[in-house]
Amino acid sequence: xxxxxxxxxxxxxxxxxxxxxxxxxxxxxxxxxxxxxxxxxxxxxxxxxxxxxxxxxxxxxxxxxxxxxxxxxxxxxxxxxxxxxxxxxxxxxxxxxxxxxxxxxxxxxxxxxxxxxxxxxxxxxxxxxxxxxxxxxxxxxxxxxxxxxxxxxxxxxxxxxxxxxxxxxxxxxxxxxxxxxxxxxxxxxxxxxxxxxxxxxxxxxxxxxxxxxxxxxxxxxxxxxxxxxxxxxxxxxxxxxxxxxxxxxxxxxxxxxxxxxxxxxxxxxxxxxxxxxxxxxxxxxxxxxxxxxxxxxxxxxxxxxx
Amino acid sequence: xxxxxxxxxxxxxxxxxxxxxxxxxxxxxxxxxxxxxxxxxxxxxxxxxxxxxxxxxxxxxxxxxxxxxxxxxxxxxxxxxxxxxxxxxxxxxxxxxxxxxxxxxxxxxxxxxxxxxxxxxxxxxxxxxxxxxxxxxxxxxxxxxxxxxxxxxxxxxxxxxxxxxxxxxxxxxxxxxxxxxxxxxxxxxxxxxxxxxxxxxxxxxxxxxxxxxxxxxxxxxxxxxxxxxxxxxxxxxxxxxxxxxxxxxxxxxxxxxxxxxxxxxxxxxxxxxxx
Numbered sequence: 384x385x386x387x388x389x390x391x392x393x394x395x396x397x398x399x400x401x402x403x404x405x406x407x408x409x410x411x412x413x414x415x416x417x418x419x420x421x422x423x424x425x426x427x428x429x430x431x432x433x434x435x436x437x438x439x440x441x442x443x444x445x446x447x448x449x450x451x452x453x454x455x456x457x458x459x460x461x462x463x464x465x466x467x468x469x470x471x472x473x474x475x476x477x478x479x480x481x482x483x484x485x486x487x488x489x490x491x492x493x494x495x496x497x498x499x500x501x502x503x504x505x506x507x508x509x510x511x512x513x514x515x516x517x518x519x520x521x522x523x524x525x526x527x528x529x530x531x532x533x534x535x536x537x538x539x540x541x542x543x544x545x546x547x548x549x550x551x552x553x554x555x556x557x558x559x560x561x562x563x564x565x566x567x568x569x570x571x572x573x574x575x576x577x578x579x580x581x582x583x584x585x586x587x588x589x590x591x592x593x594x595x596x597x598x599x600x601x602x603x604x605x606x607x608x609x610x611x612x613x614x615x616x617x618x619x620x621x622x623x624x625x626x627x628x629x630x631x632x633x634x635x636x637x638x639x640x641x642x643x644x645x646x647x648x649x650x651x652x653x654x655x656x657x658x659x660x661x662x663x664x665x666x667x668x669x670x671x672x673x674x675x676x677x678x679x680x681x682x683x684x685x686x687x688x689x
Numbered sequence: 690x691x692x693x694x695x696x697x698x699x700x701x702x703x704x705x706x707x708x709x710x711x712x713x714x715x716x717x718x719x720x721x722x723x724x725x726x727x728x729x730x731x732x733x734x735x736x737x738x739x740x741x742x743x744x745x746x747x748x749x750x751x752x753x754x755x756x757x758x759x760x761x762x763x764x765x766x767x768x769x770x771x772x773x774x775x776x777x778x779x780x781x782x783x784x785x786x787x788x789x790x791x792x793x794x795x796x797x798x799x800x801x802x803x804x805x806x807x808x809x810x811x812x813x814x815x816x817x818x819x820x821x822x823x824x825x826x827x828x829x830x831x832x833x834x835x836x837x838x839x840x841x842x843x844x845x846x847x848x849x850x851x852x853x854x855x856x857x858x859x860x861x862x863x864x865x866x867x868x869x870x871x872x873x874x875x876x877x878x879x880x881x882x883x884x885x886x887x888x889x890x891x892x893x894x895x896x897x898x899x900x901x902x903x904x905x906x907x908x909x910x911x912x913x914x915x916x917x918x919x920x921x922x923x924x925x926x927x928x929x930x931x932x933x934x935x936x937x938x939x940x941x942x943x944x945x946x947x948x949x950x951x952x953x954x955x956x957x958x959x960x961x962x963x964x
Binding site for chain 1: 700703704706707708710711712714715717718720721724733734735736737777778780781783784785788790791796799800803804805806807808809810811812813814815816817818833834836837840841844894897898900901904905914915918919921922929932933935936937939940943944947948951954955956
C-alpha cells in the first residue's frame with residue numbers, strides 16, 4: 384500500500400521550497416555556526432590585530448601600532464626559519480611514512496587469518512593512548528641512552544634525543560599516527576566492490592595490476608582524507624616536542640608551534656608571536672593544498688592506466 | 690598443485706609477518722604496563738628487566754601525588770564537551786543533509802576550514818580573553834574550546850550518516866501523517882544512532898587527549914590528565930615506574946572505549962571519507 388503511494392512521489396524532482404521557509408530550515412544550523420565562528424574566528428582576527436602591534440608584556444604600556452614590522456623581524460629571524468623548516472620536514476615525512484605504513488598494514492589486515500581481530504586491536508592501541516603518555520614513554524623507556532630498550536636491542540649507547548632529536552620525535556609521531564591511517568585505509572579496502580575485483584581476476588589481471596588500477600584509485604578518497612587529517616594534526620605537533628626534546632638540543636627540533644609557545648609564554652612577545660601564528664595559518668593552508676594536489680595528481684596517473 | 694601449497698605457505702608467512710609487526714607496534718605499551726607494576730629499582734636497570742616481583746606501590750604513589758582530581762577534570766570536560774558537540778552538531782548535520790539549506794557546501798567548507806586553523810594561531814588572544822573573563826585554570830575554558838575544536842569534524846561525520854537515511858521512508862511517513870518529532874524519533878534516529886555513537890567516540894578521544902590548550906590554559910585547579918603527566922618531565926629518570934603507572938591510568942579509559950568500539954570507529958571515519 385505504501386509502495387503504491389510513494390511510487391509517484393519519487394518521480395518529480397523535489398519541489399522548489401518557498402523563500403519564507405529558508406530561515407526556518409537554516410535555524411538548526413545557526414547555533415553551531417555562530418559558536419564555531421565566535422570561538423575560532425574571533426581569536427584568529429585578534430591574532431591578526433596583535434600581529435601589527437609592538438607589544439611585550441615585560442614592558443607594560445609598550446603596545447603600539449607598527450604595521451608590518453613584526454613580519455619583517457620574524458622573517459629575518461633565523462631561528463624562525465629553522466623552526467619553519469623543521470615543521471615542514473616533520474609534517475611531510477610523518478604524513479608520508481605513516482600513510483605508507485598504514486597502507487601496508489591495512490593490506491595485510493584485509494585478509495582472513497587467525498587472530499585478525501586481535502591483531503587489529505593491538506595495532507590501533509598506539510592511537511588510543513594519550514599522546515603525552517606516548518611521548519614520555521618513548522623519551523624514557525625507549526630512547527634513554529643507558530636504560531632504554533632501543534639501545535638494549537641494537538647495542539651501543541647513542542643518546543638518540545640529542546644525536547637525532549627530530550628523527551626521534553618523528554619516530555614517535557609516526558608510531559602514533561600509523562594506526563589512524565591504517566584504520567581509514569582499511570575501511571576503504573573493505574568498502575570496495577568484490578565483483579569488480581573478481582571480474583579483474585577472471586580477466587586475468589595480476590595481483591599488482593589489480594592493486595594499481597582498481598584498488599588504488601578506489602582508495603584515493605580515503606588516502607586523501609587520511610593525509611589531510613594527518614597533516615592538520617601533525618603540523619600542530621606540540622606534545623611530542625614539548626615533552627621529548629623541549630625543542631633542543633639548541634633549536635634542533637623546535638617546530639613552529641613550540642617556537643611560538645616559547646616566544647609568547649617565555650619571551651612574552653605578543654606582537655611577534657602573533658605574527659608567527661598568522662604565518663603558520665598561511666603555511667598550513669599551503670601544505671594542506673599541496674598535499675592534496677600531489678595526491679590528486681598521483682591518482683590521476685594511476686587511474687589513467689585503466 | 691605445487692603452486693597451491695606455495696600459495697598457502699606464502700599466506701602463512703604473511704600472517705606471521707602481520708603478527709610480528711603488530712607485536713612490535715604494541716610493545717612500547719606492553720612495556721609501559723609492565724613497568725607500572727615494577728618498583729622504581731626494577732624499572733631503572735641495565736639490561737631492562739623482564740621478570741620482577743609485581744607491586745601496586747606505584748599506583749598508590751600517584752594517587753598520593755593527587756592524580757584523582759586531574760582524572761575528575763578530564764572526565765568532566767570530556768563528558769560535557771561531547772554532550773555539547775552532539776546538542777549543537779546533530780541539528781546542524783540535519784540542516785546540512787535531510788533538509789539541506791542553500792549554501793550547504795559553503796557551510797561544510799567553512800566548518801572544515803576551521804580545522805586547518807592551527808591552535809597556536811589563536812592561543813595568545815585566548816589566553817588574554819580567558820584571563821579577562823577569569824577563566825584561566827577553569828574547566829569551562831577547556832570545554833568551550835574543545836567543543837569548537839570537535840564540532841566541525843563531528844558535523845562532517847554525522848552529516849554523512851544522515852545522508853544514509855532513505856528519502857522514501859521519510860516521505861512515506863509524512864504522507865501517513867507523521868509529525869516532525871515522530872519522523873525524527875522513529876525513522877531518522879534508528880538509522881543514524883550508530884553514526885552519532887561513532888561521532889561521540891571521536892569527540893571523547895580528542896577531548897581526553899588534548900594537550901596544547903590544557904597545558905597553556907590550566908594548572909593545578911582545572912588541569913586534565915595530560916597536565917598531570919607534564920609533572921614528570923622535570924623528574925625524569927627517577928620515577929619511571931610511577932610515570933608508567935600514571936600514563937597507564939591516564940590512557941586506560943580511552944583505550945578501553947576504543948577497543949570495544951573499534952568497529953564503530955572504522956565505520957564512522959570511513960563514512961566521512963565517501964560522502
